[in-house]
Amino acid sequence: MSKPEAIQIETILTHLRALVSADSSEPERTMTANHPAMLYAMGVLTDAGCDVEITDLGGGCVNLFATRGETRTLFNCHLDTVKPNPMWTRDPFALDVEQGLAYGLGACDIKGAAACMLAVAQSTDAPIAIFLSSDEEGGKGVCVDSFLGAHAGRFARVVVAEPTNAKAVFQHRGFASFEIDFSGTAGHTSGADASSESAIHKAIKWGSEALELARPGGVLDGSRFNIGVIEGGTASNVIAASAKVRFGFRPQPSPEANELAQQGIDALRTLLPKGGGDAWSERFVGPALSRDDSMIEVVESWGIELGADVDFWTEAALFSAAGLPAIVLGPGDIAQAHASDEFVALDQLEKCAGAYMRIVGCALQTPMMTGGTHAP
Ligand SMILES: [Zn+2]
Numbered sequence: 001m002s003k004p005e006a007i008q009i010e011t012i013l014t015h016l017r018a019l020v021s022a023d024s025s026e027p028e029r030t031m032t033a034n035h036p037a038m039l040y041a042m043g044v045l046t047d048a049g050c051d052v053e054i055t056d057l058g059g060g061c062v063n064l065f066a067t068r069g070e071t072r073t074l075f076n077c078h079l080d081t082v083k084p085n086p087m088w089t090r091d092p093f094a095l096d097v098e099q100g101l102a103y104g105l106g107a108c109d110i111k112g113a114a115a116c117m118l119a120v121a122q123s124t125d126a127p128i129a130i131f132l133s134s135d136e137e138g139g140k141g142v143c144v145d146s147f148l149g150a151h152a153g154r155f156a157r158v159v160v161a162e163p164t165n166a167k168a169v170f171q172h173r174g175f176a177s178f179e180i181d182f183s184g185t186a187g188h189t190s191g192a193d194a195s196s197e198s199a200i201h202k203a204i205k206w207g208s209e210a211l212e213l214a215r216p217g218g219v220l221d222g223s224r225f226n227i228g229v230i231e232g233g234t235a236s237n238v239i240a241a242s243a244k245v246r247f248g249f250r251p252q253p254s255p256e257a258n259e260l261a262q263q264g265i266d267a268l269r270t271l272l273p274k275g276g277g278d279a280w281s282e283r284f285v286g287p288a289l290s291r292d293d294s295m296i297e298v299v300e301s302w303g304i305e306l307g308a309d310v311d312f313w314t315e316a317a318l319f320s321a322a323g324l325p326a327i328v329l330g331p332g333d334i335a336q337a338h339a340s341d342e343f344v345a346l347d348q349l350e351k352c353a354g355a356y357m358r359i360v361g362c363a364l365q366t367p368m369m370t371g372g373t374h375a376p
Helices: 009-021 036-047 107-123 142-154 199-213 257-270 293-302 316-321 346-365
Strands: 051-058 061-068 073-078 096-098 101-103 128-133 157-160 175-183 226-232 242-249 279-286 326-328 343-345
Touching: 009 036, 009 107, 009 346, 036 051, 036 061, 036 107, 036 128, 051 142, 061 142, 073 107, 073 142, 073 346, 101 107, 101 346, 107 128, 107 343, 107 346, 128 142, 142 316, 157 316, 175 199, 175 257, 199 226, 199 242, 199 257, 242 279, 293 326, 293 346, 316 326, 343 346
Parallel strands: 073 128, 073 157, 157 326
Antiparallel strands: 051 061, 061 128, 096 101, 101 343, 175 242, 175 279, 226 242
């Protein structure tokens, strides 16, 4: 490998500017293999000597997979963003650099990391593998599932970009979200059976019993159980024929996390009124990311700062669940993600690009396939 060039912050900002201007806030509507963000990344990575393959899975799910040489370490970053909220005071799609901060939609979550990856690929000829996806914010997991099906065996570990202040994160909570549609029988509330026939009454009874499970000693204790939506009915003198409850919880990481999460789900379902008629549906279930001890040694060998556990969910859990050890590592703070006037600090971009460079350098020295000090 020839000596890597130092990465200039201007190079990272050039990439970030291009990616931010490529609106990817509604991937299900706009994301295809020809989306400007995908084409830009493909152009940079092709020029950097990578083989680049773009796969359009439909429905806004597009994968870009770039490789140069053989490496056992995979980088992953999503290129989709949330929609800009009405509180933005700047143009969300025009990168604005001011006093050490780069403002733009997705600058923090997580196009800044993608810009760092592109800059790293350009500034060295070390082996590198980058997988960019487009359906993270929608929580579909289609991109990662498809990628794993095709390429998982090639890699020994994955570095998933999300905002971690450029520190390596080994664990985070899971996230499980559901909806229940309670059904009742509409009628006049003067009837003797009004109380038991109301869908809203059923929903409230279920909710209060569910909250008991989240109290100390309950099966959901410590899981951040939350009922986020409860709606239904039409008037105070009409028995509610329907009511909807949306809720979620966030199981803590541990070797038993998935088992405990399933126990929580089972307990919540058991609380449903007997006799059926109420529809339970899953909205999203993502496992917790529990530490893979082999990754501690690997990250220390890279010389990257170890971070504390985080509470937000990432797709690192999907790789880990498929047997591929994963860490989360990206520039910026989660506090700015999804926020109006989202920004990433320039020193975070520099720090993260430096970390990615060390990973690439280290990956180069890692013996391929089996054995060696870094192999998990
Ligand atoms: Zn993200």
